[in-house]
Amino acid sequence: MNLFCVGLSHHTANVETRERFASGAGAESTLRAAGCTEALVLATCNRVEVYGASEKRVSTDEIAQCLLQNGELSDRSHSQGLPFYRYEAEKCVQHLFRVASGLDSMVVGETEILGQTKKAYQSARTSGAVGPCLHRLFQRAFRVAKQVRTHTEITRGSVSVGSVAVDLAQKIFGDLANCRVLVLGAGETSERTARALVSRGVTDLRVSNRSNHRAHELAQRVGGRSVEFNRWAQQCCEVDILITSTSSEVPLLTPTNLGPMLADRIDRPLFIIDIAVPRDVDPAVNEMEGVYLYDIDALRSVAEQSLAVRRQQIASAEAIIAEHVADFGQKVSCELTRASGVSGHPAVADSSLRPSQL
Amino acid sequence: MDRYLLIISTICFLAAVVRTGIALRAGVFRPGRFNFLAIGLGFVFQTAFLSLRGQALGRCPLTNLFEVFIFLAWSVALIYMLVGPAYRLSLMGAFTAPLVVLLQGFALIAPIDVRHPVKVPANSSLEFHASVSLIAYGAFALACIAGVMYLVQERQLKTHHLRSIFYHLPPLTDLFAAITRLLWLGFILYTVGIASGFFTGRPLPRVQVVAAIVVWLLYATILLGRYFRRIAPKRVAALCIVGFSVALTLLWGITFSAQTHSVP
Numbered sequence: 001m002n003l004f005c006v007g008l009s010h011h012t013a014n015v016e017t018r019e020r021f022a023s024g025a026g027a028e029s030t031l032r033a034a035g036c037t038e039a040l041v042l043a044t045c046n047r048v049e050v051y052g053a054s055e056k057r058v059s060t061d062e063i064a065q066c067l068l069q070n071g072e073l074s075d076r077s078h079s080q081g082l083p084f085y086r087y088e089a090e091k092c093v094q095h096l097f098r099v100a101s102g103l104d105s106m107v108v109g110e111t112e113i114l115g116q117t118k119k120a121y122q123s124a125r126t127s128g129a130v131g132p133c134l135h136r137l138f139q140r141a142f143r144v145a146k147q148v149r150t151h152t153e154i155t156r157g158s159v160s161v162g163s164v165a166v167d168l169a170q171k172i173f174g175d176l177a178n179c180r181v182l183v184l185g186a187g188e189t190s191e192r193t194a195r196a197l198v199s200r201g202v203t204d205l206r207v208s209n210r211s212n213h214r215a216h217e218l219a220q221r222v223g224g225r226s227v228e229f230n231r232w233a234q235q236c237c238e239v240d241i242l243i244t245s246t247s248s249e250v251p252l253l254t255p256t257n258l259g260p261m262l263a264d265r266i267d268r269p270l271f272i273i274d275i276a277v278p279r280d281v282d283p284a285v286n287e288m289e290g291v292y293l294y295d296i297d298a299l300r301s302v303a304e305q306s307l308a309v310r311r312q313q314i315a316s317a318e319a320i321i322a323e324h325v326a327d328f329g330q331k332v333s334c335e336l337t338r339a340s341g342v343s344g345h346p347a348v349a350d351s352s353l354r355p356s357q358l
Numbered sequence: 359m360d361r362y363l364l365i366i367s368t369i370c371f372l373a374a375v376v377r378t379g380i381a382l383r384a385g386v387f388r389p390g391r392f393n394f395l396a397i398g399l400g401f402v403f404q405t406a407f408l409s410l411r412g413q414a415l416g417r418c419p420l421t422n423l424f425e426v427f428i429f430l431a432w433s434v435a436l437i438y439m440l441v442g443p444a445y446r447l448s449l450m451g452a453f454t455a456p457l458v459v460l461l462q463g464f465a466l467i468a469p470i471d472v473r474h475p476v477k478v479p480a481n482s483s484l485e486f487h488a489s490v491s492l493i494a495y496g497a498f499a500l501a502c503i504a505g506v507m508y509l510v511q512e513r514q515l516k517t518h519h520l521r522s523i524f525y526h527l528p529p530l531t532d533l534f535a536a537i538t539r540l541l542w543l544g545f546i547l548y549t550v551g552i553a554s555g556f557f558t559g560r561p562l563p564r565v566q567v568v569a570a571i572v573v574w575l576l577y578a579t580i581l582l583g584r585y586f587r588r589i590a591p592k593r594v595a596a597l598c599i600v601g602f603s604v605a606l607t608l609l610w611g612i613t614f615s616a617q618t619h620s621v622p
Contacts, residue, residue: 156525172515174529266587269530286516289590298518305520 001037001133002056005092006063007049010106012083021048021067028129030066034058038131040124040138041067042099044116046106051096053133060084093328096137097321100145102154109154109310114145137328144324151320152313157306161189161299165273166196168302169241172271172292177201182239184208184232185246186218189275193243194222206239208232210246236261236270243273244280254282262288273299360414361466363407364428368462370400371435374455382523393451394442400458401435408432418485424471426492426613431461433496441500441540453503484558491551491570495609497544498577498602504537505598512592534591537598538584545577569608576601 008018022043031039036052043049050063064084087095098104100117121138124130130138149155158164173179181202183194186209194205205224208231209215215226227235236242236258246252253272262270274281274295286293294302374396408429411419419425438454465471511527514520527533552570555562580597583589589597 153522156522157520168515170529171511171524171527172530174532266590267534267584269591289592292515294518301518302520309522 002054002058003052003089003092003133003137004054004058005049005051005087005095006060006084007042007047008083008085009047009049009104011104012085015045017083018046018048021064028124028127031058031063032129034062034066038134039129040120040134042117042120044113046113047099047104049099051092051134051137053131060086090325090329093137094321094325096141097144097324098318100141101148101317101321102145103148103314103317103321107159108307108314109156109159111149111155114142117145118142136332140324140328144321147324148317148320152316154310154313154317156309156313157302159303159307159310161275161296161303162192162196164299164302164306165193165243165294166200168292168294169197169271170200172269173240175201177203179240180204180206180238181224181241181243182206182208182227182232182235183218183222183224184242184244184252184280185276186211186214187245187275190243190245191218191222193273193275194218194224197241198222198224202241206235208235233257233261237264239270240268241271241273243275245275246280247276248280249278251282252280253285255284255288258285258288258291262290266290275299360407360410361471363403363410364462364466367400367403367407368459368466370396370403371455371458371462374400374451375459378452378455393455397435397438397451397455397458400455401432401439404428404432404435404462417481418489420485420488420492422470422472423610423613424465424468426609427461427465427470429489429492430495430499430609431458431465433493434458434461434499435496436493437496437500437540437543441536441543450500450503450507453506454500457499457503481558481560483554484560487551487554487558490547490554494544494547494551495605497540497547498598498605501537501540501544501598502602504533504540505595508533508537508595509592509599512595530591534594537591537595541577541581541584541594541598545574545581548574548577566612569612573601573605573608576604 008021010018022045028039028041031041031050031052035056035058036054038053040051041048042051048067050067052058052063064082095104100114102109102111102113105113117138121130121134125135158167169176169179176197179197179202181194181197181204183190183205186207194207198205205219205222206227207215207219207222207224208227208229209218210229212226212228215229218224219226236253244252269290269292272281272285272291272293274293277296279295281293281295283293283295285291374393377392377396408419411425415421420429434454435458438450442450442454507527508530511524511530511533514524515530528536552574555567555570580589580594580601584594
């Protein structure tokens with residue numbers, strides 16, 4: 001049985017090329033018609049890949065043709081020039097394990113790909129396109145991904161500014177359901193951050209902006225309430241998280257004006273996310289007790305630290321994957337040996353996981 | 359024979375310390391079951407030691423500084439076993455084990471296991487007073503450890519340099535809530551311990567009474583400051599460390615004085 005993976009990803013193709021083939025997400029039936037005994041299409045925004053098992057070799061051209069719905073490839077007659085890659089047997093196994101573990105992702109260690117892979121597997125299984133070969137391969141891939149996540153720090157921390165801010169809020173306050181949030185300035189980044197906080201359980205969200213109209217609009221969009229701009233300072237005594245992104249030329253918050261506000265909230269921390277440039281909050285505020293100030297550079301720095309740690313963990317993750325690839329190959333070849341003993345095919349009796357056969 | 363049990367117990371705690379050290383060095387810290395199991399096993403051997411020693415003495419094994427240190431280490435482990443999992447403070451084990459290793463290591467190395475020449479008669483109220491007070495010390499020790507965890511996390515949040523351990527620490531507010539509960543637990547037990555000391559039917563040495571009241575006042579001040587919101591969480595965390603250091607020093611003094619003047 002030939003096991004292979006044909007696809008293109010963000011490493012090899014731009015988004016225009018990827019989207020031409022992404023529509024072939026449900027192409028398992030076509031692929032089976034083309035000669036694949038088993039087929040699974042993994043189509044995400046960063047990759048379109050076909051994992052297949054077949055008795056005879058199915059060419060990359062045929063796979064590409066199946067992925068296209070409009071037949072444009074047939075005009076060109078072959079896939080040369082298109083950035084398809086092809087992995088067979090052991091390389092295919094290794095590639096899938098790397099993909100599922102997030103090592104092949106645009107953001108190393110992202111976990112969304114595992115969910116997408118599971119979904120693709122489930123869909124192909126429901127349609128009957130997955131047989132014992134791909135079933136075993138994908139189950140092992142899920143196991144490998146879980147092991148990589150558990151035994152390395154590949155998924156540690158957040159790597160985008162918005163999620164870093166939300167993660168830090170959770171590290172300070174734990175459950176965000178009881179947190180009060182004030183969004184000062186109705187900018188796009190503050191809206192994204194506010195939305196992320198709401199998605200993690202924040203229910204008390206207040207928006208203040210020089211233009212009351214914009215504050216009201218943003219409050220409606222994120223499920224909060226608007227507060228008049230001249231009352232934002234009073235709100236600081238009540239809120240736990242402050243997101244500022246105004247276009248003020250001078251700092252709105254300094255130790256001098258924040259000091260009296262903090263007097264009544266000595267046992268509650270204040271987390272300030274200053275995403276304005278120029279900054280809305282004097283950096284000296286971070287020296288105040290119970291105040292944690294993160295400006296855009298600090299958030300980026302945390303994101304970069306996480307990314308650096310993830311990169312450091314790649315070697316450990318690769319080692320886990322290599323072990324599983326070898327073990328998977330060994331088990332499959334053992335089974336082939338047993339099967340050949342029964343069916344009397346001496347050709348596969350001594351096979352390990354060979355380049356083109358599984 | 360009983361010292362062997364203590365050595366095995368210390369090795370168990372040391373295993374938790376070594377494992378944490380290796381993990382921190384590799385930058386991959388994961389508070390897994392190992393620490394909890396190692397501490398649990400260490401606790402079992404501690405209990406076995408205290409039980410054997412208690413049977414040999416025919417009373418609660420608190421007759422010299424060595425036994426006081428071991429009982430204190432046992433209290434620390436006991437409170438950790440009770441509090442750690444309840445508040446999901448699994449990482450606390452990584453901080454608890456070094457303290458227990460220090461206490462037991464010191465007790466094993468220093469020549470403080472001096473047996474009394476005459477068998478000390480059992481006095482249930484005195485034993486209750488001493489043991490409850492030492493369990494209170496265990497709670498104060500855990501509050502001190504939680505204080506260290508709080509300060510570590512607070513420092514990393516302030517400097518924006520988040521290390522591996524940061525991601526495994528409980529949220530700051532949860533940690534502070536745990537500190538407060540541990541302080542209250544220790545304070546209540548300590549109050550009961552001190553109060554029971556007045557009903558032992560024996561006159562208490564003045565130095566012991568003064569030292570006990572100093573510790574009681576210290577923790578009362580921290581709790582009052584916390585209750586009336588006069589002390590910021592960071593200071594409470596720092597005061598927990600100072601408080602336990604003072605309490606430990608005075609405990610030494612109390613035990614030393616008790617050993618030189620009379621039998622506890």
